[in-house]
Amino acid sequence: MRVGLFVTCLIDLMRPEIGFSVIKLLEQAGFEVIVPPAQTCCGQPAYNSGERRIARDLAEKMLREFEQFDYVVVPSGSCGGMIAAHYGDLLRDDPELMGRYEKLRAKVYELTDFLVNVGKVQLAPGSFNGPVTYHDSCSGLRELGVKAQPRALLAQRGVAVTEMKDCEHCCGFGGTFAVKYGNISTAIVDEKCANVQASGTGCVVLGDLGCMLNIEGRLRRTGDTATRVLHIAQVLAGDTER
Structure with a gap:
């Protein structure tokens, strides 16, 4: 089976190592992975800003590049939600x-x-040390129904999850929302960071790079250099030491 990997803009530009972890996981599961080199944005920023013509052009582009594959996998709830729901x-x-x-x-x-x-993967227990808490991204949870899946995979790897308060609440990123409404976004992410810290795990795992960058960025700007912020693919692939 051929899987087209929609790698997402943020992973490509900001955390390419996560893309390699995704490829590792998919190949270990027995799939042939193809990353179309001309892929770009899913169109969500334009769509959320009312730029429908730009968003439609990007949707048509994505369709042309990915309709040939047996499956399309997206390591981001927000991009996956844009494609599947909008x-x-x-x-x-x-x-x-x-x-x-x-x-x-x-x-x-x-x-x-x-x-x-x-x-239907069955992952072997890994060597990840310590518990984690998990942040459910808005789009992955509400548009794609992603909730139990990452927790089930972490359990297979032997990673204990300590649920934080309000794990399903927004992190404040929301794509262009964080730019348009900076003060509101900051208040939301401050609450999320406090809940991460209060979990006592020292590590938050998630499946959306927008959330990851927003939470990690705020933790670092407020002086927290110890709390780890990891994409689910890094933990499952055993790539947490990069």
Whole structure:
């Protein structure tokens, strides 16, 4: 089976090592992984800002590049949610494109959802030291139903999860929201950081790089250099020492 990896802008530009962890996991699960080199943005920033023409162009581009694969895997709830939940709004006036999109949408999975429900992976216990707390990203949770999957995979790896208070609450990133409403975003992420710290684990794991950068950035700016912020793919692949 051929998997097209939609690597996402933020992973490509900010944390490429996470992309390599994703590839490792998918290949270990027995899939052939292809990363289309011309891929760019999913269109979410433009869509959220009302730039529908730009967002539609990016949706059509993504469709052309990924419809050939058996599955499309996205290591980000927000990008996966954009593709699976909102492209239909952008393409609804074109029956031919909508038909192609419906076929693609049925093949789009967030990473942990894919590993659990398609790959049906059984991971061996790893060497990760200590418990973690888990942050549920808004898009992954509410648009894609990602909740139990990452926790099940962490359990397979022998990683204990201590649930923080309000683990399902927003981190304050929200794409362009953090830029447009900086003060509100800061108040939200401060609350999230306090809940991470209060968990006592010293490590928060998540599945969306926007959330990851927002939480990690705020922790560091407020003087917390000890709390680790890791993408779920890094923990599952055993790549936490990079």
